[in-house]
Amino acid sequence: MIEFKNVSLTYPNGHQGLKNVNLKLNDGEFVVVVGLSGAGKSTLIRSINQLVKPNSGELLIDGENTLKYGESQLRKLRTQIGMIFQNYNLVKRASVLRNVLSGRLGHTGTIRSLLGLFPREDVHLAMESLRRVGIEEKAYVRSDQLSGGQQQRVSIARALTQKPKIILADEPVASLDPPTSHIVMKDLKRINKEDNMTTIVNLHFIDMAMEYADRIIGMRAGEVVYDGPASAVTEKTFEEIYGRPIKEDDIRGGVEE
Numbered sequence: 407m408i409e410f411k412n413v414s415l416t417y418p419n420g421h422q423g424l425k426n427v428n429l430k431l432n433d434g435e436f437v438v439v440v441g442l443s444g445a446g447k448s449t450l451i452r453s454i455n456q457l458v459k460p461n462s463g464e465l466l467i468d469g470e471n472t473l474k475y476g477e478s479q480l481r482k483l484r485t486q487i488g489m490i491f492q493n494y495n496l497v498k499r500a501s502v503l504r505n506v507l508s509g510r511l512g513h514t515g516t517i518r519s520l521l522g523l524f525p526r527e528d529v530h531l532a533m534e535s536l537r538r539v540g541i542e543e544k545a546y547v548r549s550d551q552l553s554g555g556q557q558q559r560v561s562i563a564r565a566l567t568q569k570p571k572i573i574l575a576d577e578p579v580a581s582l583d584p585p586t587s588h589i590v591m592k593d594l595k596r597i598n599k600e601d602n603m604t605t606i607v608n609l610h611f612i613d614m615a616m617e618y619a620d621r622i623i624g625m626r627a628g629e630v631v632y633d634g635p636a637s638a639v640t641e642k643t644f645e646e647i648y649g650r651p652i653k654e655d656d657i658r659g660g661v662e663e
């Protein structure tokens with residue numbers, strides 16, 4: 407379980423990114439965080455693996471306050487948390503397989519991995535991860551030869567190869583077209599169900615949030631202003647979270663091909 411207790415975060419320029427956040431995220435939940443641009447969605451997600459570090463409160467993972475962790479504990483924590491970014495964060499000139507194998511970096515010694523000497527089990531695991539997102543035939547292709555949706559699936563395979571306990575996805579479909587967005591969200595949801603993987607996703611499309619989330623957390627100006635099951639959410643809930651009427655841009659639309 408991930409638990410935020412009175413967590414606040416102030417950026418060096420004085421901007422308050424999180425204001426007294428209290429949340430409990432249960433194992434195996436598929437949580438979607440929504441809110442306008444600048445609401446603090448990324449700050450919330452990134453504080454879980456401390457890409458940004460809260461200044462006060464406690465952030466417990468499986469009962470341990472991770473904000474007290476030193477360097478080596480933090481490194482270990484990060485091997486247990488897979489991260490998916492809007493822009494995929496792949497090494498473009500490297501092969502798909504090499505990118506997926508980099509998910510083992512925290513587990514394999516640095517020298518071995520720099521030399522590309524990954525154990526055979528790691529290569530099996532990487533290929534299996536690619537199979538799970540349906541692109542194993544791309545293993546030896548250079549990453550920048552792939553479409554955006556395929557690159558995002560490579561990044562999901564890389565996260566899976568880490569064998570994480572938690573997946574964080576920060577606007578994973580913001581750069582994709584509607585049909586591809588649904589493919590990627592379905593991959594994340596399938597992995598969540600099959601592996602009971604705690605998954606926390608930032609999205610700004612309300613239709614996608616309603617379609618895929620078990621639970622929706624709404625943020626505004628660094629505060630959690632809504633927390634409830636996706637089944638209870640209506641357009642009015644979003645209008646309250648956003649503090650304005652819903653617009654066409656808030657809807658992704660499209661269906662899986």
Ligand SMILES: Nc1ncnc2c1ncn2[C@@H]1O[C@H](COP(=O)(O)OP(=O)(O)OP(=O)(O)O)[C@@H](O)[C@H]1O
Pocket residue numbers: 417418419421422423441442443444445446447448449450610
């Ligand atoms: N490194 C930083 N230094 C100062 N302010 C920051 C920093 N990172 C984010 N912020 C500010 O904190 C607030 C929350 O940002 P955050 O990226 O978490 O929002 P978001 O809801 O994820 O928005 P978006 O959808 O645009 O990514 C914003 O006002 C942003 O400008």
